[in-house]
Amino acid sequence: MKTNSIKSGKQNSGSVNITINGREYCFRIGNNFGEIKPSSTLAHTLRETLALTGTKISCDRGACGTCSVIMDGNPVLSCSILTAECDGSNILTIEGLIDPDTGALDPLQQAFIDHNAFQCGFCTPGIIMTVKALLNKNKNPDENEVMEALSGNFCRCISHYHVIRAVMSVIDDTKEQNE
Amino acid sequence: MNNSYKIIGKPLPRKDGKEIVTGAVNFLNDLKFGNLLFGKVLRSPFPHANIKNIDKTEAEKIPGVHAVLTWKDVPDWKGGTPRHVRVLDKKVRYAGDAAALIAAESEDIAEEAAEHIHVEYEELPAVYDVEEALKPGAPQLYDEFPSNILTPGTPIFGPECLYNINKGDIQKGFEEADYTAEGTFGYENIPNPVPPEPPGAIALWEDPDKVTLWVSNQAPYMDKITLFHVFNREVEVRTIGNPCGGSFGTKVVSWQIQAYATLLSRATGRPVKLIYSKEEHLSSFTLRPGSRMHARIGLKKDGSISAISGRWLVNTGYYSMTTQAQVAVGCGEIMIMSQCLNWDLKSTVVCTNRNASGCVRGFGGQELKSAFIPLLSLAMQQGGLDPFYVLKKNFVKPGQGYFWRDGKWYTYRGINFSNAMDKGAEVFGWKEKWKGWMKPSAESGPLKRGIGVGIHGNADIGEDSSEAYVKLLPDGTATLYLCVAEHGTGQRSNYIKMVAEVLNLPYEKVNITPPDSLINPFEFGPVGSRGTYAIGGAAINAAEDAKMKLFELFAKKLNTSPQNLATENGIVFVRGNTQKKLKWNKMGGDRTIIGYGRFEEDFTLSNCVMSFVEVEVDTETGKTDLIRVVNATDVGKIIDPPGLEGQLNGCLGSGGIDSALFEETVIDIKNGNMLNSNMTDYRWRTFSELPAMDNVIFETPAPSHQFHAIGVGEISTAPGPPAVLMAVSNAIGKWIHSYPVNPEKILRTIGMIH
Numbered sequence: 001m002k003t004n005s006i007k008s009g010k011q012n013s014g015s016v017n018i019t020i021n022g023r024e025y026c027f028r029i030g031n032n033f034g035e036i037k038p039s040s041t042l043a044h045t046l047r048e049t050l051a052l053t054g055t056k057i058s059c060d061r062g063a064c065g066t067c068s069v070i071m072d073g074n075p076v077l078s079c080s081i082l083t084a085e086c087d088g089s090n091i092l093t094i095e096g097l098i099d100p101d102t103g104a105l106d107p108l109q110q111a112f113i114d115h116n117a118f119q120c121g122f123c124t125p126g127i128i129m130t131v132k133a134l135l136n137k138n139k140n141p142d143e144n145e146v147m148e149a150l151s152g153n154f155c156r157c158i159s160h161y162h163v164i165r166a167v168m169s170v171i172d173d174t175k176e177q178n179e
Numbered sequence: 180m181n182n183s184y185k186i187i188g189k190p191l192p193r194k195d196g197k198e199i200v201t202g203a204v205n206f207l208n209d210l211k212f213g214n215l216l217f218g219k220v221l222r223s224p225f226p227h228a229n230i231k232n233i234d235k236t237e238a239e240k241i242p243g244v245h246a247v248l249t250w251k252d253v254p255d256w257k258g259g260t261p262r263h264v265r266v267l268d269k270k271v272r273y274a275g276d277a278a279a280l281i282a283a284e285s286e287d288i289a290e291e292a293a294e295h296i297h298v299e300y301e302e303l304p305a306v307y308d309v310e311e312a313l314k315p316g317a318p319q320l321y322d323e324f325p326s327n328i329l330t331p332g333t334p335i336f337g338p339e340c341l342y343n344i345n346k347g348d349i350q351k352g353f354e355e356a357d358y359t360a361e362g363t364f365g366y367e368n369i370p371n372p373v374p375p376e377p378p379g380a381i382a383l384w385e386d387p388d389k390v391t392l393w394v395s396n397q398a399p400y401m402d403k404i405t406l407f408h409v410f411n412r413e414v415e416v417r418t419i420g421n422p423c424g425g426s427f428g429t430k431v432v433s434w435q436i437q438a439y440a441t442l443l444s445r446a447t448g449r450p451v452k453l454i455y456s457k458e459e460h461l462s463s464f465t466l467r468p469g470s471r472m473h474a475r476i477g478l479k480k481d482g483s484i485s486a487i488s489g490r491w492l493v494n495t496g497y498y499s500m501t502t503q504a505q506v507a508v509g510c511g512e513i514m515i516m517s518q519c520l521n522w523d524l525k526s527t528v529v530c531t532n533r534n535a536s537g538c539v540r541g542f543g544g545q546e547l548k549s550a551f552i553p554l555l556s557l558a559m560q561q562g563g564l565d566p567f568y569v570l571k572k573n574f575v576k577p578g579q580g581y582f583w584r585d586g587k588w589y590t591y592r593g594i595n596f597s598n599a600m601d602k603g604a605e606v607f608g609w610k611e612k613w614k615g616w617m618k619p620s621a622e623s624g625p626l627k628r629g630i631g632v633g634i635h636g637n638a639d640i641g642e643d644s645s646e647a648y649v650k651l652l653p654d655g656t657a658t659l660y661l662c663v664a665e666h667g668t669g670q671r672s673n674y675i676k677m678v679a680e681v682l683n684l685p686y687e688k689v690n691i692t693p694p695d696s697l698i699n700p701f702e703f704g705p706v707g708s709r710g711t712y713a714i715g716g717a718a719i720n721a722a723e724d725a726k727m728k729l730f731e732l733f734a735k736k737l738n739t740s741p742q743n744l745a746t747e748n749g750i751v752f753v754r755g756n757t758q759k760k761l762k763w764n765k766m767g768g769d770r771t772i773i774g775y776g777r778f779e780e781d782f783t784l785s786n787c788v789m790s791f792v793e794v795e796v797d798t799e800t801g802k803t804d805l806i807r808v809v810n811a812t813d814v815g816k817i818i819d820p821p822g823l824e825g826q827l828n829g830c831l832g833s834g835g836i837d838s839a840l841f842e843e844t845v846i847d848i849k850n851g852n853m854l855n856s857n858m859t860d861y862r863w864r865t866f867s868e869l870p871a872m873d874n875v876i877f878e879t880p881a882p883s884h885q886f887h888a889i890g891v892g893e894i895s896t897a898p899g900p901p902a903v904l905m906a907v908s909n910a911i912g913k914w915i916h917s918y919p920v921n922p923e924k925i926l927r928t929i930g931m932i933h
Contacts, residue, residue: 039287053209054202056424058375059457063858066375094202105200113196116821119829120667121199122206122375122424150866154858156375156425157667158828160866162821 016087020050021096029084036083043067043078046093054094054125058154065153068126068133069093075133075149094125097132108132108170115166119157127153131167140171186680187886190820194672194691195422195665207379207395207421208454215381216245218443218453219289221279221296222463223271226305226532226851227318230269230278230298238295243284246446247296253442258409258434261330263323264498266409266438271300272320272497273532274851275463277435282443282451305532305851309367309471309494312531320497320530329495329528333503339586341507344487344514344524346582352486352521356477359486360557365917366549366900367469367494368843370834371461372539373861376424378433378464379454382440386448390441391417396430397666398704403696405434406441414441420664420694427833428893430666431706432465432500432537462856465537466844467834468502469494472550474524478558482569484519489554491526491547496535501542502528507584508639508707509543513551514581515591515636515785518573533846534853539834542707544635545897549839549918552633552901557914560616566905567609567791570634571600575785583638583782592882593889594813596636596787599877603811606875607791617912625799628806629910633898634789639707640890641781641883645717646700649678649725651772653764655749656688657725659718662702663710664694668892669822670710674718676818677886681722683747700775708786711818711890712883716778719884725774729763732772736761784883786891788812790830790898796910798929801922803840803907805831805870810895812874815881816888826892827874835896837864839903839918 015028016036027036027045036045043060046052046069055078058066062080069078070092097106108128111117118124127150134141134149141149146167155163198204235247250267258264267277279296283289304318311317312327320327332340353359381393394402399420406416423430436453443451455464474489491509495502506526513524539545552570559569575581576597580590604610612620612630619627648660659678665671671691679689692698705714730741733751737744737759745754752760766772793807810827817823830836841862845854855861880887900918907920913928926932 047209051211052202053205056202056206056376057208058377059858061457061857061859064375064457094200098201105197109200112200113192116190116193116196116669116825118193118196118199118667119669119822119825120374120376120423120425120665121195121204124199125202128200144867147866147869153866154375154863155866156373156427156832156863157825158830158832158864159825160869161828161872162825163866 016084018086018089018091020091021093022100027083038082038084040083041079042081042083042086045083046078052093052095056122056125058122065130066123066126068129068153070129070133073133073136075130094129107173111166111170115162115169117159117162117166119159123153123155127155127163139174143168184680186676186686188817188820191676191686193669194675204422206376206424207381207393210381210393212381212450214449216282216284216443216447216449216451217286217289218440218451219281219286219293220277220439221281221293223276223278224274225271225300225302226274227303228271228300229303230271231301232299233279234297235279238281238292241288241292241295243288244281244292246282246443247292248280248442248446256409256411256438259498259500260333260503262408263321266435266442273534275534276497280439280443282447307531307533307846307848309469309492309529309531312529320532324530327530329499329530331503331526331528333507336504336507337585341510341582341584341586342503342526344510344522344582347521349486349488349521349523353477355479355485357480358478358558358561359475360554360561361475362554362557363471363473363916364550364553365471366546367471368838368918369466369469370838370842371466371844371861372427372429372833373461374425374427374429377455377457377460378430378436380433380437380440381450381452382444383450384441384444384448388413389415390444391419392437392441393419393421394433394437395421395423396433397423397426397664398431398706399664399694400662400696400699400702401431401704402433402437406437409434409438418696420662423664423666426666427540428538428542428706429465457858458856461861462853463534465535466496467539468505468536468546470546470550472547472554474551474554476555476558478562480562482564482572484517484573486521487517487519488523491524493526493528494531495528496533497530498535499528501538502536505543505546509547511581511583512544512635512637513547515575515638516548516570516573516634518575518579532851540893541897544637545900548635548897549900553904553914556905563615565613567604567632570632570789571597574634574636574787589638589782591783591785593784594815594879594881596813599811599813599875600789603789603791603809603875606873607809609791617909619910620793626795626797627910628793628795629906630791630793631902631905631909632789632791633902634787635894635897636785636787637708637894638782638785640709640712640786641784642707642709642713643703643780645702645714645778647717647721647776648700649721649774651725651729651763653766653768653770655763656690657682657684659689659691660699661691661718662694662696662699663705663714666705668705668710668826669819670705673818673822674715677715677718678722681719682726685748708890708893711888712784713778715888716884717776720776720778721774723774724776725772728772728774732766733761736765784881784889786889786894788891788894788898790902792899792902792906794903794906794910796907796925798911801925803920803925805836805840807871808836809873809875812891813877813879814889814891815883816878816886817876818886818888823876824874827895828872830895830899831864833896836899836903839900839920841919841921843919
């Protein structure tokens with residue numbers, strides 16, 4: 001389940017401050033050249049302004065989960081949020097999962113490689129971010145909870161079975177480490 | 180068989196795995212260009228109309244608009260089979276047909292411009308049903324095709340292209356039959372495979388007659404060839420493939436969007452990107468063809484089919500690019516699954532006022548069999564014959580044969596799939612669950628379970644030609660030159676595996692070129708099921724050729740004959756004397772060795788998938804749940820275990836099994852508009868609705884290439900839909916004659932609603 005709850009804030013002011021993958025950005029909102037349009041979605045800003053094209057857009061109307069990113073710990077549909085409404089928020093995208101110091105992949109990313117948990121790969125960043133948000137809140141979800149969390153993520157090649165295997169392997173690994 | 184492979188059959192990570200999980204894969208819409216313009220299509224709101232007038236002056240004045248093109252502004256470029264569909268025409272033939280093209284500095288500006296193009300339409304009556312379209316007085320889509328019937332056959336399959344099956348003595352066949360059934364079934368919900376990445380193209384025109392296109396299609400070389408003909412053989416086309424965010428066959432028919440981008444770049448002198456919105460993808464990109472079959476079938480007590488007589492009507496929407504090819508392959512595929520001696524089957528491809536049908540997984544055979552297997556079932560039902568037994572018995576065995584797409588007879592020399600089918604039935608528990616026709620396999624109050632089975636086999640695993648080069652470098656690495664874009668099957672990694680195995684190099688030491696038509700030799704592309712045998716065959720042959728040249732060079736240096744040499748990990752050594760060896764770098768730092776490989780088509784092999792399904796129908800609500808799927812196949816040799824499993828699991832989506840359960844496009848026949856052209860209203864399976872899935876995979880060495888493998892991924896969508904129809908009909912005790920088996924249809928069939 002994804003929410004698009006928006007913080008109340010300085011939406012009408014001329015600029016917004018957003019932390020994206022640990023870096024603080026200040027965007028001027030407006031229709032002038034170089035400004036972020038009031039109509040620009042977060043997905044659009046990530047892709048077109050910041051060249052963070054790891055966030056893919058498929059339906060562009062909040063129905064397929066492909067553009068999922070994490071906002072203040074929650075999975076959100078970046079195609080359905082205006083950048084102008086993101087003031088003060090903390091955004092994590094697929095590019096932010098890699099350890100910035102070591103370049104190491106997140107264990108979840110490695111599990112997707114190890115289990116071939118993708119075919120065409122277009123929906124994969126959205127799936128990984130959705131699962132990442134789930135695992136941040138629930139360290140030991142069962143299969144049904146993983147499937148429920150991913151119920152808004154469209155995958156057409158049918159990599160679902162491999163995805164569930166990959167996710168459960170990470171949870172198993174975590175369990176083993178904790179025991 | 181040889182189980183000593185170092186790489187083949189091992190579950191290695193995909194070469195593009197890290198890029199995929201980090202978001203670093205550049206799909207078409209992720210590419211960056213300077214000076215880029217954005218394209219947009221103005222689409223007709225009417226399903227059938229003449230364009231009386233177009234006024235674009237207002238749109239052209241909007242700042243940031245660089246080109247507005249109408250049918251008057253473009254050359255007479257045409258696609259379709261036969262080649263008759265203009266890129267822009269003065270007539271529109273479905274609600275969504277292109278009326279004008281716009282290039283602007285942003286998508287917003289292009290959209291604004293579209294609103295300021297004034298088109299005066301003269302509305303014409305429209306037709307959507309395949310039989311209505313054939314009636315005298317029906318609206319005519321094209322003057323040159325009376326009764327809306329397209330020319331049968333496709334020239335690319337030769338002058339004898341298959342579209343009717345005439346064989347034996349049909350009367351005698353019916354006389355010999357113990358059971359004769361006649362009826363009509365339709366597989367006409369015309370689903371959209373909906374890959375997540377929408378169709379698109381980026382074009383850069385170079386005067387006077389060159390264009391470079393960045394494309395999203397697994398077979399980018401074929402775009403070059405298709406467009407060359409569309410552009411009247413006057414334009415030099417270079418196509419650069421990119422990772423393809425799903426295709427399922429559909430993006431093979433991308434000539435229109437590619438032509439739009441080309442025309443806009445030609446008009447502006449700047450690179451133009453045109454990506455369809457998801458709504459356009461659903462309402463205006465190609466769909467699965469519609470299929471309706473009326474047939475009479477004769478069946479003997481022993482389960483052998485003695486006669487098939489009928490007519491197959493194919494609804495191709497407003498034009499066809501590949502439909503005649505699908506008919507040809509579909510006819511061949513029905514013969515592979517029905518070793519019947521007496522045939523009289525006729526096909527007709529019909530145009531109607533909806534978006535065009537194109538290439539989709541299951542290519543023709545899925546469409547035909549989803550109508551045919553239920554008809555055959557009616558005959559089985561008369562004799563109380565078990566469908567698993569009848570489908571297994573009639574599927575082609577070594578020494579039997581079939582007509583294939585070119586109209587020629589081929590004697591099958593491949594695997595007997597019966598063992599895999601038996602194991603599939605055992606894993607599924609078919610024997611225990613089968614209670615007879617129109618009987619549920621289990622019931623609990625209003626919940627009734629039913630089972631069904633379907634089958635598909637395809638001789639296009641060896642269709643068409645492929646070419647590859649393999650370059651050996653002195654640093655002990657190799658590069659495979661192959662014009663294949665990754666579209667989810669993992670085949671680019673698999674070709675690397677094959678080359679690495681032949682050259683005895685580590686997987687990491689083999690690279691593959693980007694799928695650019697300027698660099699690579701001819702490649703028909705991973706379509707049909709040809710990826711493993713045909714394309715793999717070319718890659719293997721190129722690697723063998725390079726290895727032979729390497730040995731010829733090193734034989735002189737090692738004072739032996741090339742036949743006495745072997746290579747491992749970039750070192751050539753003398754067989755039986757591993758002390759006599761030289762590193763590849765002794766070829767010289769100023770040299771590379773190039774091998775060439777080609778695959779010539781071979782229609783004497785087929786693949787096969789048999790799918791078993793179990794459904795549960797709630798007879799109070801009409802809802803059907805898919806409980807279980809078992810797919811059984813024999814692939815000769817597994818190249819990539821997880822990739823193969825993924826392809827088989829793909830039986831559900833992309834217009835596969837789910838097209839029997841809930842996937843359909845819905846046209847409002849009052850105005851021709853698609854009512855569910857968005858991802859909320861177009862139904863798709865979610866993560867929380869997964870059936871139990873088992874894949875039974877046999878490895879009986881196939882007489883294909885040196886790894887004895889055959890491709891199968893494409894066809895996994897095909898056996899399921901008729902199996903679901905059978906299962907639901909068995910559960911509720913009455914046949915449903917069309918797809919999908921939605922709640923309304925079920926409740927009507929059992930008399931709950933009228």
